[in-house]
Amino acid sequence: MEIQATEWHKFGQNRTYLADSQGKRLGWVDNKTNELTVESKSDRAILEEWVRCTSSERALPIDTLLEAVVSIEPNVESLVNIPATWIDLNLNAPGQGVRALATEKRDKMRERSHFWTAVAVALDIKSDERAWRKGAEGEETVGARLNRLTKDGWFVLHSIPVGDNGSDIDHVVIGEGGVFTINTKNHPGKKIWVAPRQIRVDGIVEPYLRNSCFEGKRASRLLSAEVGWDVPVKPILVFLTGSFIPNVVIKKMPDDVLILDKTDIPKVFLRAEKRLTTEQVLQVYEAARRSTTWR
Numbered sequence: 001m002e003i004q005a006t007e008w009h010k011f012g013q014n015r016t017y018l019a020d021s022q023g024k025r026l027g028w029v030d031n032k033t034n035e036l037t038v039e040s041k042s043d044r045a046i047l048e049e050w051v052r053c054t055s056s057e058r059a060l061p062i063d064t065l066l067e068a069v070v071s072i073e074p075n076v077e078s079l080v081n082i083p084a085t086w087i088d089l090n091l092n093a094p095g096q097g098v099r100a101l102a103t104e105k106r107d108k109m110r111e112r113s114h115f116w117t118a119v120a121v122a123l124d125i126k127s128d129e130r131a132w133r134k135g136a137e138g139e140e141t142v143g144a145r146l147n148r149l150t151k152d153g154w155f156v157l158h159s160i161p162v163g164d165n166g167s168d169i170d171h172v173v174i175g176e177g178g179v180f181t182i183n184t185k186n187h188p189g190k191k192i193w194v195a196p197r198q199i200r201v202d203g204i205v206e207p208y209l210r211n212s213c214f215e216g217k218r219a220s221r222l223l224s225a226e227v228g229w230d231v232p233v234k235p236i237l238v239f240l241t242g243s244f245i246p247n248v249v250i251k252k253m254p255d256d257v258l259i260l261d262k263t264d265i266p267k268v269f270l271r272a273e274k275r276l277t278t279e280q281v282l283q284v285y286e287a288a289r290r291s292t293t294w295r
């Protein structure tokens with residue numbers, strides 16, 4: 001069996017996710033403890049052999065190594081000269097972060113009851129696992145449509161961890177038409193109402209505009225600091241309602257955040273007027289793909 005391995009570092013975790021050649025998830029390895037978690041017992045033997053053969057190749061992240069060194073010699077001044085390593089975020093899949101959280105919630109539910117977990121998932125009963133799973137499904141749907149942009153010279157990154165508190169950006173799109181942060185909201189069966197200063201989901205006010213503005217400004221600040229020139233970033237909210245015709249009413253488009261549904265992607269980006277040169281696009285992409293830029 002051919003095994004595909006993807007590194008994942010987020011929420012204090014350091015893991016390697018394993019999939020077969022078709023992309024089906026087989027399990028994951030905790031790189032700190034070398035503990036293996038499998039999706040199916042029938043795959044355990046071959047995955048255990050893979051872990052045994054690759055354990056020396058799966059290095060700990062630099063933060064973990066520094067912690068180990070400091071624990072031995074807390075006054076080592078030369079630590080400041082250790083070059084920072086970075087993870088290539090271009091390898092991240094859409095929804096990768098929230099999908100992992102959904103899996104964790106499901107595993108905890110299974111520890112209590114396999115039967116009721118299966119019932120809850122089959123009947124789509126509200127739970128923490130369902131909330132994370134719906135979020136992952138939304139990011140995967142939007143991410144697949146965004147990936148179509150790559151054939152037209154755009155760069156698309158997914159599941160970008162920002163800071164140290166576990167937050168992330170669903171998608172970042174970079175091209176001659178500009179730089180965009182994209183936040184996906186999956187609300188199947190809900191009605192979305194948009195005004196210049198407020199968004200409601202089934203009548204309930206949500207802080208989506210404020211959060212998206214903050215996300216865009218933060219991305220602009222971090223990218224600008226890395227490339228050495230001002231990188232304007234436009235935040236976008238994409239709403240999914242699960243209906244053929246999106247149930248989104250826009251009273252008036254907000255000034256600072258662009259509101260889209262999945263049918264707008266990728267054409268809205270292809271129609272964007274040119275704002276960056278090819279050289280600038282490559283500069284921003286090289287900065288954005290590095291995990292250290294966002295920390």
